[in-house]
Amino acid sequence: MAESGCRAAFKAGIVEAALDCGRDQEPTALGHALRRVRSEQTGGPRRVVAWKSCLLPPPPGQEY
Amino acid sequence: VTVVPDVRAARPRTRGIRQFVLKIHERCNLACDYCYVYEAADQSWRHKPAAMGPDVVAQTAERISEHVAEHRPEWIEVVLHGGEPLLAGTDAITEAVHTIRAAVGDTTRVRFQIQTNGVMLTASALQCLDALDVGVAVSLDGAAADHDRHRRFAHGAGSFSATVAGLELLNSPRFRHLFIGLLCVVDLDSDPMRTYEALTAFRPPVVDFLLPHRTWADPPPPGALYGSWLTKIFDAWWATVPRTTGVRIFDEIVAVSLGAHTATTAIGAGPVEYTTVETDGSIEADDILKVAYAGAPATGLNIWENDFDAYLASESLRGRVDGIEALCDQCRACEIVDVCGGGAYPHRYRPGAGFANPSSYCDDLKMLIQHICGIIGRDLDNPR
Numbered sequence: 001m002a003e004s005g006c007r008a009a010f011k012a013g014i015v016e017a018a019l020d021c022g023r024d025q026e027p028t029a030l031g032h033a034l035r036r037v038r039s040e041q042t043g044g045p046r047r048v049v050a051w052k053s054c055l056l057p058p059p060p061g062q063e064y
Numbered sequence: 065v066t067v068v069p070d071v072r073a074a075r076p077r078t079r080g081i082r083q084f085v086l087k088i089h090e091r092c093n094l095a096c097d098y099c100y101v102y103e104a105a106d107q108s109w110r111h112k113p114a115a116m117g118p119d120v121v122a123q124t125a126e127r128i129s130e131h132v133a134e135h136r137p138e139w140i141e142v143v144l145h146g147g148e149p150l151l152a153g154t155d156a157i158t159e160a161v162h163t164i165r166a167a168v169g170d171t172t173r174v175r176f177q178i179q180t181n182g183v184m185l186t187a188s189a190l191q192c193l194d195a196l197d198v199g200v201a202v203s204l205d206g207a208a209a210d211h212d213r214h215r216r217f218a219h220g221a222g223s224f225s226a227t228v229a230g231l232e233l234l235n236s237p238r239f240r241h242l243f244i245g246l247l248c249v250v251d252l253d254s255d256p257m258r259t260y261e262a263l264t265a266f267r268p269p270v271v272d273f274l275l276p277h278r279t280w281a282d283p284p285p286p287g288a289l290y291g292s293w294l295t296k297i298f299d300a301w302w303a304t305v306p307r308t309t310g311v312r313i314f315d316e317i318v319a320v321s322l323g324a325h326t327a328t329t330a331i332g333a334g335p336v337e338y339t340t341v342e343t344d345g346s347i348e349a350d351d352i353l354k355v356a357y358a359g360a361p362a363t364g365l366n367i368w369e370n371d372f373d374a375y376l377a378s379e380s381l382r383g384r385v386d387g388i389e390a391l392c393d394q395c396r397a398c399e400i401v402d403v404c405g406g407g408a409y410p411h412r413y414r415p416g417a418g419f420a421n422p423s424s425y426c427d428d429l430k431m432l433i434q435h436i437c438g439i440i441g442r443d444l445d446n447p448r
Contacts, residue, residue, distance in 0.1 A: 010437075014444045015322050023447065027306035030443055033318040040324050045138075047327040048082040049334035052352065052408065053179045054143050055201045055245040055270050055312065 080135030185230025206259030245270035291431030333405030
């Protein structure tokens with residue numbers, strides 16, 4: 001995926017830096033999202049693109 | 065030079081259908097004034113059977129089995145939907161779940177969810193769903209007065225107390241493990257924090273805020289009022305540590321902004337991985353398309369004559385390619401396009417111009433996404 005305007009607005013490498021210093025372990029919404037990014041970057045399965053009325057959580061092994 | 069995307073070449077990053085939305089009951093025991101099934105441009109429900117018969121269930125199960133054998137996913141999801149799916153009765157629901165699981169076999173796990181208004185969530189219904197391992201999501205629009213403004217019975221009384229009775233039963237220790245989350249339709253007349261607090265009082269694992277389904281024929285008011293409404297909740301949600309409740313629209317915007325793939329059709333330009341089977345066995349596209357025009361969700365396909373690969377190859381999906389390359393020029397040039405992905409496909413519809421438009425919620429999405437990205441950037445710069 002091409003870099004978005006929003007991501008371009010972040011300092012270069014700042015997401016990778018956050019992962020490097022373990023911020024994906026934070027019990028925050030940011031930490032939750034970073035765990036998902038790390039999972040995808042390390043070859044973890046990609047979640048299904050859910051229909052708007054489907055709130056099923058990720059299947060076992062895909063939680064963040 | 066304007067490059068017209070070749071949608072046929074752009075289309076194919078599909079992994080096959082992963083979510084099967086079964087309209088097991090086409091009628092409802094509520095008469096919500098904003099319902100896209102009964103109150104929108106498409107009135108096809110009037111000509112369809114009230115309930116999905118066992119023959120349709122069995123044939124759908126066979127089609128799902130074929131599709132799974134072809135695409136070999138580790139798991140698939142089946143959403144029992146309506147109308148109000150619990151009107152189908154526990155016997156029919158049990159038969160549907162057993163039939164589909166038996167047809168698919170052991171190599172692919174089938175995860176079931178039912179999306180209900182909660183009014184019929186009795187102990188016996190929940191015992192049935194528990195025995196079948198069917199997760200339950202409930203539609204609740206916040207506090208009593210806000211919920212009852214729109215979600216009413218046909219005789220005019222509000223449904224809040226009935227919904228909450230079912231929700232409290234679902235939330236009891238016996239059934240809490242079935243509780244998936246809450247869906248809430250945003251209403252600008254509701255206070256956002258009062259709504260958020262009313263929802264989180266039930267400790268839902270996830271909530272999602274749905275923008276009312278609108279197109280350019282009836283767009284939301286100017287001024288990004290929906291975006292502003294949502295940012296107020298975002299700020300409170302983001303500041304809550306530890307994170308106890310997921311808010312799907314926020315989780316998706318944050319994750320996609322950081323570089324993840326989207327996991328919802330509402331945000332990001334992901335592939336179409338779901339389909340709808342109606343009570344008569346017709347295979348339809350996104351049922352929200354009912355807000356666009358009469359016949360918009362129709363594909364001309366049905367489970368008797370067609371498999372789900374035919375749906376993936378159908379004209380109905382021709383304009384639904386994943387990725388931003390198929391979006392309109394205005395979207396492709398936008399700085400937030402990789403996050404919003406053009407927004408929900410039905411919301412892009414403009415009479416006379418089809419779906420090659422920005423979302424009718426473009427201003428709202430832009431405001432919300434820029435707000436969120438600003439806060440993410442600040443927090444990445446300044447760890448807590």
